[in-house]
Amino acid sequence: MKLNELRDNPGATKKAKRIGRGPGSGTGKTGGRGIKGQKSRSGVAIKGYEGGQMPLYMRLPKRGFNKPNRKKFAVVNLGILQKFIDAKKLDTKGEITEDTLLEAGVIRRKLDGVRVLGKGELSAKVKLSVTGASKSAIEAVEKAGGSLTVATSAAE
Numbered sequence: 001m002k003l004n005e006l007r008d009n010p011g012a013t014k015k016a017k018r019i020g021r022g023p024g025s026g027t028g029k030t031g032g033r034g035i036k037g038q039k040s041r042s043g044v045a046i047k048g049y050e051g052g053q054m055p056l057y058m059r060l061p062k063r064g065f066n067k068p069n070r071k072k073f074a075v076v077n078l079g080i081l082q083k084f085i086d087a088k089k090l091d092t093k094g095e096i097t098e099d100t101l102l103e104a105g106v107i108r109r110k111l112d113g114v115r116v117l118g119k120g121e122l123s124a125k126v127k128l129s130v131t132g133a134s135k136s137a138i139e140a141v142e143k144a145g146g147s148l149t150v151a152t153s154a155a156e
Contacts, residue, residue, distance in 0.1 A: 019031040019032060071112040071113070072111045072112050073111060073112055073113050073114060073115035073131065073132060074107040074108070074109060074110055074111050074113070074114045074115070075114075075115055075117055076101065076106055076107060076114055076115070076116050076117070076130075077116075077117050077118075077119040077120050078116065078117070078118055078119060078120045078121065078122040078137060078140055078141070079119055079120015079121060079122075080106060080120065081096075081106065081116075081120075081122060081124075081126070082120060082121060082122050082123060082124060084104055084105075084106050085124045085126070089104045089105065089106075090104050090106070092124050092125060092126050094127075095127045095128075095129055096126055096127065096128050096129070097129050097130075098110055098113065098114045098129075098130060098131070101114060112131070113130070113131025113132060114130045114131055114132070115130065115131060115132035115133060115134075116128065116130050116132070116133040116134070116137045116141075116148065117133075117134050117136075117137055118134050118135075118136030118137040118139070118140050121140075122140050122141060122144050122146075123144055124144065124146070125144055125145040125146045126141065126144070126146040127146055127147050128141060128146065128147070128148045128149065129148075129149045129151055130148070130149075130150065130151065131150065131151060132150055133148055133150050138150075
């Protein structure tokens, strides 16, 4: 095989539809818009404008609220923790803190703290110290023989 013989699989690429390129193209002259009328002309937004009446999207009430000062936590599941322990990236002898998790690469960044969730299985005995944890995560860690302390920061 030579470079000039390289070719994509048949049907892998589709040619772009070039509109208004002469009668031989099949979409020349009117460009697939039919003849005359509002829709054949440019700058048409029939469904968007309601003839001066208040548009539907403005008549409907606004819903919801985004809290501007909400906390965003880095999430760690128990299954991920176990995976890192098995791979010898986390040491179970000492206390596992948020900084330890960051160094091991379990989380990318701390954000407003680390929250442990109970998805997955944890069999190792660990001593965790994090910002937050779900009830199921705390139960699973204690069931495995470890301890999970939730450090409430003074900022809250």
